[in-house]
Amino acid sequence: MKAPDFDYLRPASLAAAVAMLVEYDGEAMPLAGGQSLMPMMNFRMAAPEALIDLVNLSELRGIWVESDTIRIGAMTSYADLKGDAAVQKHIPLFSLALPHIAHDAIRNRGTIGGSLALADPAAEMPALMLALNANIEVEGPDGARMLSADDFFLGMFETALDGELIKAIHIPVAKSEQRFGFHELTQRHGDYALAGVAIVQTSNTYRAAFFGVADRATRVPKLEAALEQNEDITSVLAHLNSVDFTDDIKANHTTRQRLAGVALKRALKGMTT
Amino acid sequence: MTGPAHIFDKPNRYIGKPEPRADAARLLQGRGTYVDDQKLPRMVHAAFVRSPHAHATILSINAEEARAATGVVAVYSGEDLAKHVTPYVGTLTHLAGLRSMPQHPLAVGVARWQGEPVVMIVATSRALAEDACELVYVDYAELPAAVDSETALDTGAPIIHSELGSNLAWERDVVVGDIDAAFAAPDVHVVERQFRFGRHTGVTLETRGTVCDYDPSEDQLTVYYSGQAPHMMQVIFSKHLDLPEENIRVISNDVGGSFGIKIHTYGDEIATAAAAKLLKRPVKFIADRFESFLTDIHARDHIVRAKMGVTEAGKIVGIDFDDLTGIGPFSMYPRTSAIECNQVLNLTGAPYVMENYRAKGRVVFQNKTLMCQYRAVGHPIAMAIADGLLEDAARKIGMDPVALREINLMADDSYPRTSATGMKLDDLSHKRALRKLTDLMNYDGLRARQTLARKKGIYRGIGFVSMVEVTNPSPMFYGIGGAPIASQDGATVRLDAGGALHVSSSITEQGQGTNAILAQIAAGVFGVDLNRVKVTTGDTATTPYGGGTWASRGAGIGGEAMLQAAQALKDQVLEVAGVMLQTGVETLDIQSGAVTDIDGSVRLTLADLARTVYYRGNELPNDLNPELIATRHYRVTDFPFVFTNGAMAAHVEVDIETGFVKVLHFWAVEDCGRVINPLLVDEQIRGGVVQGIGGALYEECHYSPDGQFLNATMADYMVPMASEMPEITIAHIETPTKTSILGAKGAGEAGTGGAPAAILNAVNDALSPLGASIWQMPMTPERILASLNQADCN
């Protein structure tokens, strides 16, 4: 469980980081909090030629309120998000979800950008992005672009990033007509969810993103429509049949579907007011 | 010997007191010395290429690139090391019929479990050794694997050792009375269940590891070893590496948990010693977490079909069961892998009066990691069978489970006696323990609240276990069968010139506070302040000869040796003091570091006495030859083991929508005889309960049908964590064992042995209004949901 040899680089600017990515021609990986990447390297599941440590890129760290959106630097840690007054005020869903992400020690180092770039299907942040209709600002050798969360997550550990770095995340500020719900089911506090859901209700429309259930954070449009139509819960839950639920040693697809339904019911019951 | 003895008739400053352990500050400040902290000049590092297959012929090994890789010092195959290490076989003569085959440190010819070491790389760093491992090309021809214990004995199943003709390692039948007739009697209700106990493992905080240093000038091997039995390892290294026993020194400094994991012969550790001898330089091997999961012994792995018969009035007439235990491809050396099953055969139902008993045990080989003795060997299985069936029977005849136990538990005044299986029992207190438990938990109140909660759709359950624990084993456990495992232990107590005690013992410290209780006993019995006792354990060169710490024997056996040594030294010192003070020994005592009159007034400090003896012997009469050192050894006689007992209860809530179980509270009443340090005993019980909850609810080694270990990381293997653990309330009954003066029995394994049964019973109590029940551990959400679905279908 020792990582293979690698170069270690610590660029001073985003531009320099992008240049290094190009220089290594796909063989370098950015390093954020290292809470996923370091174990992967020690397991020898990842063997980058170089690590490009983003730690000194102050432009990637911070929380800025910009009229109707909040802009969060990719290198902002979960702990910083959890303790930030603007986040608490404007993104209530974060306050509901952050305590469920791992434990203090990991939240101190793990970053929002790292979580999104990793795209772990059981992670909370990707689902939050979907539910919040967030935009992800990325920068690469061909310049900057903005991707909607709906277009960002392509599969298990797979994103739309194309040799690019995540720079920041743009999240709409909560509006008075919005309510938020979150529920996740884990046997032990801080574990990845067996099933979970994040919900944003705007007037009578819903964005509900499930995590821990399929190969990626997943919205089920028909289920959202059923919620909007105020259908009874049984027919709402029937729309989960369309999800390709994961089978693994912790739970088979039947259990996962059942747990996803329970998470949804409980999240709906606990919506913010 | 019989007690209580005179030392406990007067107030004692230390034995029985909640003294904080002296080494806590050192360990918490990061000043411990674990194996990985050992850094020697010219030390090199080992890593292993391990079999990726559960069962495969090794056709060829190409290690040329690895040999040439940066930093690589040596590369060894199984054949290479077989020239220097004689093979070992995990059988013992008292387990009649037990079969296994010779094992080599690295696989020779055939690999028999995924993770078995195949090639050893020694390099200047562990990272470089791992790099080189990737350059070794092993050509395997995969063989069909026998993974599932249930089919391992079928005709046509892949045979792991063709020489043995089948995968049966051992079997034993126990028959007492006439169980068929007892079950057939009118008025008898029989409950029958199939239990499944998954595999789990020890997950020690400090992983296994060793630093082996060979000095050719003296033909001396020094082994730094994270483990529990230094003298046993000394014999094993000597025997298999062809070195004189006395030329091997095994040192266990701090050990970060062991739980029975680190008391066996592991190929990678033996290979490390062999490499040190061949290279004539120190070699370090520290298992990483992957290697721990794949190669540390696993535990349990039982499938049990069991029946209990109970009369309408609630009298247990007998138990009948069949246990199938999967042990991996070999019986572990030198303790064997048959003890787990044997304990189940011996201990099931041991708290209860019962005339009929029939048990069959079969131990089978499989292509999985080896299974062997882990904390509370066999106990959780035995307790879950008997107490699981007991509560099932209670539901069937409509009787409260406590009332049913009251009818059947052995009476506290009925000892000495034997259990149905012939185990000799004495000094037990089942009924008092159960009563104390029901008081402690306010049983009636809890039941009333449970009924209220059910009305609100909240499913809570209360479950119990009455249990025994095997502790303080005599030579009948291992030594009788030919194992190089001492059943006696020794202690030495030395008075130094400054008036302090230096004590040493052959029992070992692996984090549980062994050294602390040794100091308390020495200080208390001899009569110095606790901070004036220095303890040495874990070094074959400097401690008396003995067995180490396992089977909950440290306090009971090593503690008694320390008591007797401290008493012997006290007698010697008083004799000298009597001469120096010109007074009769019977008028003197030792208190707080001074020789005193019986009333406590100081006559002479120990420092003054010792300095006179050591520096100015001329002041003493010529015929007085004081030795200010004493050694005593102790073993248990008359009994094969000293049993302890306890009663435990769990209160759980089952979320019937998700299948999640929350343990709301756990209570344990334990009778471990004399409590030497209540803080340490409570933490042993608490830690044991947590490990028991782990086995009941969380921990499982998952395998694919072809024998791939599926969850060998801490992210996927679920250990119990603090946030999910309940309040654990502990109380004691002290029935000292008559086998020693100290009267201490063991306490280290009770929680692990008892908790799973209590949790199982509590979950089934919670599920019972829904007509569901579960008999498989761990009780995962999915399995609980399945049992609820099953009940819905019925």
Ligand SMILES: Cc1cc2nc3c(=O)[nH]c(=O)nc-3n(C[C@H](O)[C@H](O)[C@H](O)COP(=O)(O)OP(=O)(O)OC[C@H]3O[C@@H](n4cnc5c(N)ncnc54)[C@H](O)[C@@H]3O)c2cc1C
């Ligand atoms: C014990 C434990 C429990 C955990 N539990 C949870 C949990 O419950 N829920 C959860 O969501 N997570 C959990 N995690 C994972 C944790 O949240 C990780 O920190 C997170 O997934 C990755 O963030 P990081 O900053 O550590 O990224 P790193 O590990 O540094 O990087 C992760 C990946 O993202 C890439 N990357 C990082 N930053 C960028 C960027 N700006 N642009 C492009 N690519 C980038 C890296 O190259 C790497 O491929 C747990 C981790 C541990 C160790």
